[in-house]
Amino acid sequence: MPVDTVHLSTDVLVIGSGGAGMYAAIEAARRGRRVILVDRSLIGRGGATVMAQMTVAVGLEEGGLDHPEHHYVDTLAAGRGLCDPAIARLLCEEGPARIREMDAWGVGWAREDGAYKRAFAPGHDRPRCVYVDFLNTGPAVSKTLRVQLNRIPEIRRVGDLLVTALALRAGDCVGAVGLHLSSGRTVSIAAGATVVATGGLTRMYHRNSASANMMGDGYALALAAGAELIDMEFVQFFPIGHLAPRLVGMDPIMWDPFRYKLGGRLLNGQREEFIDRYGSKDEGRYIVTRDVATFAIVKEVEAGRGSPHGGAYLSFEHCSEAELRAAGGPVIDRLAANGIDLTRQAIEVAPIAHYHMGGVRVDASMATRVPGLFAAGEAVGGANGANRLSGNAITEALVFGCAAGASAAAQAEAGATRADASAFRGETDRLREGNAAPDFNPAAMVEQLQATMQDDVGPFRTAASLERALARLGALRAELSSRKPQTGRPYDGALADWHDLHTMTRVGECVAAAALARTESRGAHQREDHPGLDDAWRVNQLLTLERGSLRIERHATPQ
Numbered sequence: 001m002p003v004d005t006v007h008l009s010t011d012v013l014v015i016g017s018g019g020a021g022m023y024a025a026i027e028a029a030r031r032g033r034r035v036i037l038v039d040r041s042l043i044g045r046g047g048a049t050v051m052a053q054m055t056v057a058v059g060l061e062e063g064g065l066d067h068p069e070h071h072y073v074d075t076l077a078a079g080r081g082l083c084d085p086a087i088a089r090l091l092c093e094e095g096p097a098r099i100r101e102m103d104a105w106g107v108g109w110a111r112e113d114g115a116y117k118r119a120f121a122p123g124h125d126r127p128r129c130v131y132v133d134f135l136n137t138g139p140a141v142s143k144t145l146r147v148q149l150n151r152i153p154e155i156r157r158v159g160d161l162l163v164t165a166l167a168l169r170a171g172d173c174v175g176a177v178g179l180h181l182s183s184g185r186t187v188s189i190a191a192g193a194t195v196v197a198t199g200g201l202t203r204m205y206h207r208n209s210a211s212a213n214m215m216g217d218g219y220a221l222a223l224a225a226g227a228e229l230i231d232m233e234f235v236q237f238f239p240i241g242h243l244a245p246r247l248v249g250m251d252p253i254m255w256d257p258f259r260y261k262l263g264g265r266l267l268n269g270q271r272e273e274f275i276d277r278y279g280s281k282d283e284g285r286y287i288v289t290r291d292v293a294t295f296a297i298v299k300e301v302e303a304g305r306g307s308p309h310g311g312a313y314l315s316f317e318h319c320s321e322a323e324l325r326a327a328g329g330p331v332i333d334r335l336a337a338n339g340i341d342l343t344r345q346a347i348e349v350a351p352i353a354h355y356h357m358g359g360v361r362v363d364a365s366m367a368t369r370v371p372g373l374f375a376a377g378e379a380v381g382g383a384n385g386a387n388r389l390s391g392n393a394i395t396e397a398l399v400f401g402c403a404a405g406a407s408a409a410a411q412a413e414a415g416a417t418r419a420d421a422s423a424f425r426g427e428t429d430r431l432r433e434g435n436a437a438p439d440f441n442p443a444a445m446v447e448q449l450q451a452t453m454q455d456d457v458g459p460f461r462t463a464a465s466l467e468r469a470l471a472r473l474g475a476l477r478a479e480l481s482s483r484k485p486q487t488g489r490p491y492d493g494a495l496a497d498w499h500d501l502h503t504m505t506r507v508g509e510c511v512a513a514a515a516l517a518r519t520e521s522r523g524a525h526q527r528e529d530h531p532g533l534d535d536a537w538r539v540n541q542l543l544t545l546e547r548g549s550l551r552i553e554r555h556a557t558p559q
Helices: 019-030 068-078 085-104 137-150 217-225 255-262 290-302 321-328 331-337 392-413 421-432 442-456 463-480 493-517
Strands: 005-015 035-038 155-158 161-169 172-180 186-196 235-244 265-267 312-315 347-356 359-361 373-375 539-546 549-556
Touching: 005 019, 005 172, 005 392, 005 421, 019 035, 019 137, 019 155, 019 186, 019 392, 035 186, 068 085, 085 392, 137 392, 161 186, 161 217, 161 421, 161 493, 172 421, 172 493, 186 217, 186 392, 186 421, 217 359, 217 373, 217 493, 217 539, 235 255, 235 290, 255 321, 265 290, 290 312, 290 347, 321 331, 373 392, 442 463, 442 493, 463 493, 493 539, 493 549
Parallel strands: 005 035, 005 186, 035 155, 186 373
Antiparallel strands: 161 172, 172 186, 235 347, 265 312, 312 347, 539 549
8 A cells, every 4th residue: 555755854863762862862952953853662761761770870079989080990890801992981981971961950869968879889899870769760860851852942853753774875874764653654854964872682582671672773773774783792681680579560670779788698599698609709798790690690590509480589688677668768668569578588580681782883973984873872882892880871871872962963064965855765665565464473473582582692602502593583584574564554563573573683693693703701791612701802893784694803902
């Protein structure tokens, strides 16, 4: 059936409206550029930032207690030698300015005697992480940015838009094409500069802490447009994701602040502390990094010493109710509504896919190698190397969003390549194509993909598991090619699922192929058939797409 195409034009297009996307839009607009901010969900309500309940790492110098340089040193240490120093330094040096600006906008960072409260988090050499209250940091950050958006008339917000391709003219990115889900129309947007701020990929795993739209679509868009991806093998698994008893209406990774505030004890199924068996010490405090804790829990389960549901116990039974309420406030009542009394019972936790260190390769201005294309937030690779330091996620959303917005605004002002509707016709025509697919069951295929990623490309990998994953992902991708539903119907969930699967199979191949190539264990990438660090692998892997096939090259990590 014929489908109308809506054509829009702007100076700066921002794809994704989490913390990084909103900050990029705000920064581009206050530099005098017209902005269109698009998202497949509600503006400012999707992505990871709004779900983040914990803390924000920042080297504030107030009181002489910290400095960005100390934060930088800890970030490099967590990255196991693979961080891009320029991008990591930008993160740490610009973090204080972004935190203070958010403070001026009314985010409400917790204070004591007028000074920022700062909490300790794993991998840091001192208390460094600011927060709002209890488990409300991410929602407060998102709300503050939404308020700023609403005050800027130069930012046009378009929700319900699934971007399916970036548009190119003579090798330059000139905008994007997408599907408006609620109307079924195709939409093309011409832009002088485009920012990809679509977040990570952890929805591809069966156990994940992601929002529904975190399947790596920004990586797939940038890759297809000619950008490089970097460090795709490094997926961070949060070690203490909630496992049991049943928890309704609460974030599965909510236990982190409780543990480092109260010294929650990690115990195996025999009620023994076990972290010290794996080359580190916990001693009742939350001081081990996430990769070490993940490894320890998985190995205890494999050894038959797991908790009943296949994880480990996290116990606060040594804490009084008063101590728990001081650390968690109203959260204690929400736990009670779930039948959980932390003074009387340990809960069960297990690793859960939480964050992706890899992503689109950029320079310190957030520019990709494709003229006119920038990236921000978790879509960016390189800053975190092999393992992200706890608390850096929201910091990089704000810092990289601001940097990308400024760079995109400058690109648009400099007279970047613009395009009329004809430049988008190939992709809009492709969107209209489709095959009758009455037997297409996207839910089953998503389940199959998530199981493959969880089982074969999870925290611990082998050559056999990764080769198996690549074969399964390739078979899924081939099956999809003959099952594409046709565009045109409003609220066509099957078509959106088809595009998601197309993205996830490609991005899953990137993760698995990079993991197969890296024959060592480093940070969040653990090869059971290649244990331990190998100095020869102190390199980044760059992925590009050539004639439809992935190409992987080693690249010396900048010093």
